[in-house]
Amino acid sequence: MATIVPLSAVDPKMIDQLLDAAFGIERRARTAYRIRHGAPVLDGVSFAALDEDEYLAGSIQLWPVALLDPAGRPHPMIMVGPVAVAPGYQGQGYGKALMAASLGALEAGFDDGAPPLPQVMIGDPDYYRRWDFTARHTGGWTCPGSFDPDRLLVRTGNPAILPTEGILGPWPR
Secondary structure, three states: OOEEEEHHHOOHHHHHHHHHHHHOHHHHHOHHHHHOOOOOOOHHHOEEEEOOOOOEEEEEEEEEEEEEOOOOOEEEEEEEEEEEEOHHHOOOOHHHHHHHHHHHHHHHOOOOOOOOOOEEEEOOHHHHHHHOOEOOOOOOEEOOOOOOHHHEEEEOOOHHHOOOOEEEEEOOO
């Protein structure tokens, strides 16, 4: 089964090769890349999965982003993804293990009792529903590029804090 290690322990070139294999070389044109453009990957909550022979089987990256509301106020969020599993390893639980590691690290990182920031992603609603991701609160949100509104998902313990309208982008510097 998977061994989960910090993403920073893996050569970035290997991560790029994995992402190309999982999503194709045109992946950089996707809307998710525009949302997180220029943002640094969050090291403490981003991971890689190694198989039993210690080959890279998957990775997950989390990013600081914001929903800019109509008044121009940024609302901090964490973008989950890409969640990438090499084609030969898909369907074997690597994606689930990576999601559990990242979401668990987010939860554990708030020892002061404060809840983690809302998490947002573009993904399959049926698959990510098991972690409470939903499009129920994102109907008035937009993205810098084309996207399927049904695949713009958010996860939060308190939906009342979410703006009903806004555009997603990188966390302002």
